[in-house]
Amino acid sequence: MAESEIPVAAGPNLGIPTAIAAAVIAWLIPGGGHLYLKRWQRGVAFFVLIAVSVFLGLKLEGHLYRPVPGEPLATLGTIGQAGVGTVYGVLRFVTHYEGDLRGPGFEYGTAFLLTAGLMNLLLVFDAWDIAVGKKD
Amino acid sequence: MMISHFLLMVVFALIVSVFFSLLWRRERGAQLRLFFQLFLGMVLGGLALAWLMYPFPQGPPAPIP
Numbered sequence: 001m002a003e004s005e006i007p008v009a010a011g012p013n014l015g016i017p018t019a020i021a022a023a024v025i026a027w028l029i030p031g032g033g034h035l036y037l038k039r040w041q042r043g044v045a046f047f048v049l050i051a052v053s054v055f056l057g058l059k060l061e062g063h064l065y066r067p068v069p070g071e072p073l074a075t076l077g078t079i080g081q082a083g084v085g086t087v088y089g090v091l092r093f094v095t096h097y098e099g100d101l102r103g104p105g106f107e108y109g110t111a112f113l114l115t116a117g118l119m120n121l122l123l124v125f126d127a128w129d130i131a132v133g134k135k136d
Numbered sequence: 137m138m139i140s141h142f143l144l145m146v147v148f149a150l151i152v153s154v155f156f157s158l159l160w161r162r163e164r165g166a167q168l169r170l171f172f173q174l175f176l177g178m179v180l181g182g183l184a185l186a187w188l189m190y191p192f193p194q195g196p197p198a199p200i201p
Contacts, residue, residue: 045154105139
C-alpha cells in the first residue's frame, strides 16, 4: 500500500485524560467516542453499522459467548463480543440472552455478533488515536 | 425463517466494507474506492471459494444436539 493512501493527517493532541474518556465512551457506546470527539458523521455511521450488525446477530439467534473453563476459544469469543460494550453487558446479564444452537442462522448470527464487537474494539483504538493527535 | 446464504454474505460484506472505508480513509473518493475493493473482494472471493469447494462431497448433515 502506498504511504500516501494511509491517513496520517494528525489533529491536535487533546491529552491523555480526554483520550481515556474517548476510549471508554467508545467502548461503552458504539460510535460514542467519535461523537465525544465531535466527529459527528463518523460517530453516527459507526453506531448504525454496529447496531445493524448486532440486530442481525440477534435476529439470527447467534451465540453470545461467555468464558468456559478449559475452552480458550470461548474466552477469545467472549473478549471479541464484549468489545461491543454496554450491549454485551445488557444481553448477558440483563436479558440473559444465549442464542439458539438449533436456529437456522446460528452460525451467521454468531459471526455478526462477533464482528460487531471486533469493529467496536477497533473504534476504541481509533478514538484514542484521534484524541492523542495521531489521526484526524 | 428462510435464510439466503448469499444475501447474508452480501450484507456482511456490505457492513464490513462500509466500516473499514470510513475507518481507514477520510476523503470521499478514497472511501468509495476502498469500499468497492473490499466489497467486491469479499463477495467475489466468497463465490470463487464456493465454486472451488463445489466438487468436494458434502458428507452427512451435522446432528442436532
